[in-house]
């Protein structure tokens with residue numbers, strides 16, 4: 067057992083968090099992680115309010131252990147979402163970006179532990195000053211929307227800057243990484259890609275196989291999907307988007323038209339309204355100021371992510387991925403994964419202790 071300020075705060079057995087992943091981390095994955103002694107997080111930005119309500123009750127039905135809901139503080143219906151979290155007695159609320167002090171206070175008054183994701187020291191300092199309980203600091207090798215600072219530099223910097231538990235994210239997959247994170251001053255780790263690649267993750271096997279086949283250089287950070295840096299698996303489609311982006315204004319217009327075409331086709335197939343598609347698109351974004359073209363591209367993001375994660379079409383879809391995919395070659399259950407990480411962390415600590423006394 068490894069006890070840290072994070073295991074104490076969250077009352078979990080192991081200092082391991084399953085990071086929020088849109089369309090991937092629903093009740094099944096979150097509950098499997100929590101049952102294995104970590105903290106499972108439901109990704110709610112891509113869910114409607116009804117879907118979130120159902121996901122909370124389904125997760126509570128699958129586990130008695132603590133779990134959390136990840137949401138966007140700037141979602142137009144953030145207040146209703148927080149109402150569902152409180153009413154559902156969800157122990158933890160995690161925010162994709164900084165929540166305002168009033169939101170933190172409202173949740174804490176209701177007994178909910180609050181966590182915010184940060185990609186830079188100043189963001190960690192800001193939310194810590196506002197009273198947040200813990201931060202997830204994600205380095206640039208992580209999957210999805212990311213910042214530029216690598217994990218190995220961000221974590222020691224953030225851990226030295228704030229007094230609350232820091233959860234290290236971006237590139238973690240094993241027990242050595244957990245020990246390294248603790249050495250940097252973190253109180254635990256969060257992992258996305260590693261949890262996507264488990265037998266408990268709902269993603270289609272054909273899609274998981276594409277991740278498993280990718281090497282360490284198999285991901286790319288592109289701004290061509292929705293205008294902000296997004297680490298994804300390098301596929302023919304992504305190469306195409308990148309080339310279109312480099313082709314100047316004409317290429318960008320072609321890219322936007324293709325985005326609109328994708329969105330229109332998906333809308334027809336899914337029955338979603340434009341309003342709902344735009345809501346989902348905006349929900350994927352970490353910042354709020356969008357140009358008109360970016361709004362169109364943002365609406366396209368969930369289309370592409372859903373095609374891979376929900377419809378199982380790696381050829382058509384976009385697959386957010388950390389660089390760590392290049393080091394992963396198996397699909398354990400969450401219980402097997404967490405047990406293996408903790409066992410390896412124990413051996414690693416023993417080895418380090420032996421080095422010191424030698």
Ligand SMILES: Cc1cc2nc3c(=O)[nH]c(=O)nc-3n(C[C@H](O)[C@H](O)[C@H](O)COP(=O)(O)O)c2cc1C
Pocket residue numbers: 085086087088089090109111162183204207208209210211235236237238256257258259260262350385386387388389390
């Ligand atoms: C498939 C996938 C989907 C993701 N979706 C979201 C999301 O909806 N919201 C969010 O805040 N972060 C999202 N992320 C980022 C993760 O929460 C986390 O920061 C990242 O996976 C950590 O890096 P790692 O993949 O190296 O473990 C996603 C990551 C992946 C791999």
